[in-house]
Amino acid sequence: MSYEQHPNDEAVTHAAQATIPVALADLGNLVRIPGIAWPAFDQSNLQRSAAAVAALFEETGMFDSVEVKTAAIPGTDEHGQPAILATRAAKNGKPTILLYAHHDVQPQGDEALWETPPFEPTVRDGRLYGRGAADDKAGIMAHVAAVRTMKEVYGDDLDLGISIFIEGEEEFGSRSFAQFLSDNIDALRSDVIVVADSGNWDSETPGLTVSLRGNARFTLKVRTLEHASHSGMFGGAIPDAMMATVKLLSTLWADDGSVAVAGMTERDAETPEYTEATLRDEAGLLPGVSPIGNGTILSRIWNKPSITVTGVDFTSVAAASNTISPEVTVVISARVAPGQEASEAYAAMEAHLRANAPFGAELTFSDVDLGNGFLVDTSGDTVSMARQAMHDAYGKAPVDLGVGGSIPFIADLVREIPGADILVTGVEDPHARAHSPNESLHLATFQNAVVTEALLLSRLNAQTK
DSSP, X not given: OOOOOOTXXXXXXXXXXXXXXXXXXXXXXXXXSOOOOSTTSOTHHHHHHHHHHHHHHHHTTOXXXXXXXOOBOTTSSXXXXXXXXXXXXXXXXXXXXXXXXXXXXXXXXXXXXXXXXXXXXXXXXXXXXXXXXXXXXXXXXXXXXXXXXXXXXXXXXOOXXXXXXXXXXXXXXXXXXXXXXXXXXXXXXXXXXXXXXXEOSXXXXXXXXXXXXXXXXXXXXXXXXXXXXXXXXXXXXXXXXXXXXXXXXXXXXXXXSOXXXXXXXXXXXXXXXXXXXXXXXXXXXXXXXXXXXXXXXXHHHHTSOEEEEEEEEOOOSXXXXXXXXXXXXXXXXXXXXXXXXXHHHHHHHHHHHHHTOGGGOEEEEEEEEEEOOEEOOTTXXXXXXXXXXXXXXXXXXXXXXXXXXXXXXXXXHHHHSTTOEEEEEEEEOTTSOTTSTTOEXXXXXXXXXXXXXXXXXXXXXXXXX
């Protein structure tokens, strides 16, 4: 494919901009539905969320079929969370594009940390606040608004094939994703895939994500005693599990905070300029706390591994007593450098922890969850077309981004739909605070993202496979 300026570009831009007020109102309605895939939360909200999203695509009148579907979770008797599948067949030799986003959201966490209720959309200072306002219900609405734009400009004369896949469990590990793809491969097979679940360089500068780290998450139990003992009677002679755990975990990092696990690799790639001041501003780093790691700041985030302890099961402060604890359980979440298999990185961590277990502590590994990273082939015409659409919508050239986070299911897309050009885009900016209290969407960024996608769809419609 090759891109040439299309006579409909101006009409598409104006029509896309005109969709924004309704799209934001619809986004607010979606934010009000607390669709969280964790079993501890009311799962009926995911059904409500799926139905609401399906209705939005149905109302465009642009699809031959719109369904809410589930798929089996391999190795279990369960089904995954509801997803939305919509299809529109290509005509006259035109390509098909698959638009992906997810309608489930992260738990809200401590509501006391939110300035406004997490599921009550609130606009202030040019941002829409609420859980899922950015990640990833704005991604859904970017797709809806782009399709509405195609309806306005082309009506029934649009020849481009469009498939929609809105997942319902991305935040909970995409447990049925691969099976859903396999079950519905004929409907999802496409020439171009847009994964609208990433971010931008800043609120004014678009970004095209070209690399993603992988992930390796697991649960580790450290056990030193058959039962708890009195700290006054035996303290100083027997190791408590927390001491053993602290000593063990400390071996995972060098003194500068970089990963110290042999066998976890780094990717050698240049990164744009990014200052410590910007890091402090965007991450909320406290004034007296220094960054960790070595090399350029973005190389630490994009191209090197990281290890984080994300959960601990231990006696609470309120229930603390003079007791030597027999066991501690922690959850370890690692980000794996692009280019390394997640299984290889996990094996390196397990070997490291077993080799460094203090006092002969007994280690048990469980709940291993692995996802490979991704490197985009940036040489194709579709990537050039996406960059041009971003430039035309934002008025600034896009930045090729690495992302420290992971989207493991992209490996499934590559396997099931070989040959498709994959574009990882998004509506977030560095201040979106996805997964955190006070998550928000920058409204101007959202408008530019909608115009970008609408221009991309229109220009693909002018192409022939």
